Amino acid sequence: MAIYRCGRCGSINRVADQRIKDRPVCGRCKAHLDTTGAPQPVDGAALEQAIASSPVPVLVDYWATWCGPCRVVAPTLDELGRRNAGKVLVLKVDTDADPAEAGRRRIQGVPTFVLFNGGRELDRRSGVTSRADLERWIETKAGQPSTRASHA
Incomplete structure (x- = not known):
């Protein structure tokens, strides 16, 4: 079982592994789900x-368009995702675009990565890093991602 967020309405959708290639739709709004x-991008x-x-687990990248390191790490996040x-x-x-959210989460510099699981913040880190380091960090802090998805 895989988990995808609807880009239109924000609903979390469970999709059977064998159905991912069938262009699944959101259970709430019926928009096609991006399964890539x-x-x-989200607001607060x-x-x-x-x-x-x-x-x-939810990995959040707090970034800004003017930030050089943010642009450097963007392809790494895309590959990780x-x-x-x-x-x-x-x-x-x-x-x-959303300074209130950045303030609420006490983001002091960009890029900052915040990891959430089970509705709460687990950890955060700042600066450019590799995909492998981010994956190890997620596994260490949130448990093996593939194990979590299969029990969802």
């Missing part, structure tokens, strides 16, 4: 909904 695992309200309802599609949700919050 690519990072999704959408982020809160995802954190509260996701049965898999795609390699772990259905097992980890990768979301992005633009701190310039």
